[in-house]
Amino acid sequence: MLTIEGVTKRFGEAVAVDKVELNIPEGQMVGIIGRSGAGKSTLLRMINRLIDPSEGNILFDGTDITALKGSALRRWNRDCAMIFQQFNLVPRLDVLTNVLLGRLNHKSTFASLAGLYSREERLMAIAMLERLGVVQSALQPAGTLSGGQQQRVAIARAMMQEPRVVLADEPIASLDPMNAKVVMDSLADINKRDGITVVTNLHTLDTARTYCERIIGMFEGRVVFDGTPAELTAAEARRLYGVQNEGFSEAMTSTSLSADEDERPAPMRPLPGNRADTQLAEERARALA
Ligand SMILES: Nc1ncnc2c1ncn2[C@@H]1O[C@H](COP(=O)(O)OP(=O)(O)OP(=O)(O)O)[C@@H](O)[C@H]1O
Numbered sequence: 001m002l003t004i005e006g007v008t009k010r011f012g013e014a015v016a017v018d019k020v021e022l023n024i025p026e027g028q029m030v031g032i033i034g035r036s037g038a039g040k041s042t043l044l045r046m047i048n049r050l051i052d053p054s055e056g057n058i059l060f061d062g063t064d065i066t067a068l069k070g071s072a073l074r075r076w077n078r079d080c081a082m083i084f085q086q087f088n089l090v091p092r093l094d095v096l097t098n099v100l101l102g103r104l105n106h107k108s109t110f111a112s113l114a115g116l117y118s119r120e121e122r123l124m125a126i127a128m129l130e131r132l133g134v135v136q137s138a139l140q141p142a143g144t145l146s147g148g149q150q151q152r153v154a155i156a157r158a159m160m161q162e163p164r165v166v167l168a169d170e171p172i173a174s175l176d177p178m179n180a181k182v183v184m185d186s187l188a189d190i191n192k193r194d195g196i197t198v199v200t201n202l203h204t205l206d207t208a209r210t211y212c213e214r215i216i217g218m219f220e221g222r223v224v225f226d227g228t229p230a231e232l233t234a235a236e237a238r239r240l241y242g243v244q245n246e247g248f249s250e251a252m253t254s255t256s257l258s259a260d261e262d263e264r265p266a267p268m269r270p271l272p273g274n275r276a277d278t279q280l281a282e283e284r285a286r287a288l289a
Contacts, residue, residue: 001025002047002165002197007056008221009042016042018221019056026164029191030199031212035241038218040201044167047199048080049073060165078105081158083168087150091143095134095153098142099125102160121160128156132186148179155186159194166190168200172207184211205237 002024009017017039024030032040045051047058049065058066065076081102089098100117102125117125129135132152137145142153151171158166168187172180188211191198202208208215209229217225217232217240225232225240232240 001059001061002199003059004043004047005057005059007043007046007053007058009039009046009051010054015221017046017053020221020223022216022223022226024197024199026197027191027195028197028214029188029212030197030214030216031208032199032201032216032218033205033208033240034218039221040218041169043218044082044169044199044201047165048082048167049076050082074105078161079163080165080167081161081163083151083154083158083166083171085170085173087147087154089142089150089153089157092141094139095129095142095145096122096125096138098153099129099156099160102157105161125156125160128159129153132156133182146179147175148182151175151179151183152186155183155190159190163196165197165199168198170201170203173203180207187211205232 002022004020004022004024007017007020008015020039020043032043034040042051046053046066049068053066056066057064060076060079065080068076090101100121103117103121126135126138129138132155134145134149134152134156137149137153142150145153155166166187171187172183175183184207187198187200190196200212202212209232213228215225215227215229215232216223217236219240219242225236
């Protein structure tokens, strides 16, 4: 069980996440929706400790993960895998090596630095690539794959961690509809077959309705909706996205809404998304080289 207790995140004067309270039971598939700048990514990044809350606590099975340090924090980073919109693979490394990087938190520092992977780990990586339908690309540089294939490799890498929770930050926002479906089907499969809790930020409401048993709606940092797809009526959805007119469509993305529907300027990100995470992956890869 993931418990979020009164979590707030401020960036200077701006409140990105505002007193969020949530309980997410093990094995649930949860979609977080809301317009651009609502605080969805910030919430996920606090759960996996990429950033720390300004206030409040996040507990996993009763342990306060916001207080973890050293090896306990590494264990949490192993239990809680994250998937990003831009995949965050190391493009020049082959797919198999990228997937094996998911084992880093299971290994000693020496084995990690030496890039030593057991036969079992290699077989596990190949089986995972096979399950996700990308095993034929195992020896290709990851950067040569299509976006949808790269995201499936990223899911395989996450699965190598043997996580209990997978957080996905807009995993299909860069994909065409066919690849988006394949990736969402893969996330649904690891949720159902492996019982892994999946919490995913989604741009489109119809995807959340199709795949998630529970939808959490955020607006200006607060949770303003928490229920099943059936409970999310059109009126609720319009309120959630701050759209007054009748032209609201379920297929609209939060980005198009912020561009077209809002009278107020959309909040801007000061930094390009996830650069720090890409750097981290590259540093790990350099250490292994
Ligand atoms: N590192 C940061 N420094 C300053 N402000 C930030 C930072 N990260 C996020 N913010 C701000 O926090 C607010 C919430 O951003 P967040 O990225 O969590 O929203 P989001 O709902 O995920 O949006 P999107 O769908 O566009 O990704 C925004 O106003 C954003 O500009």
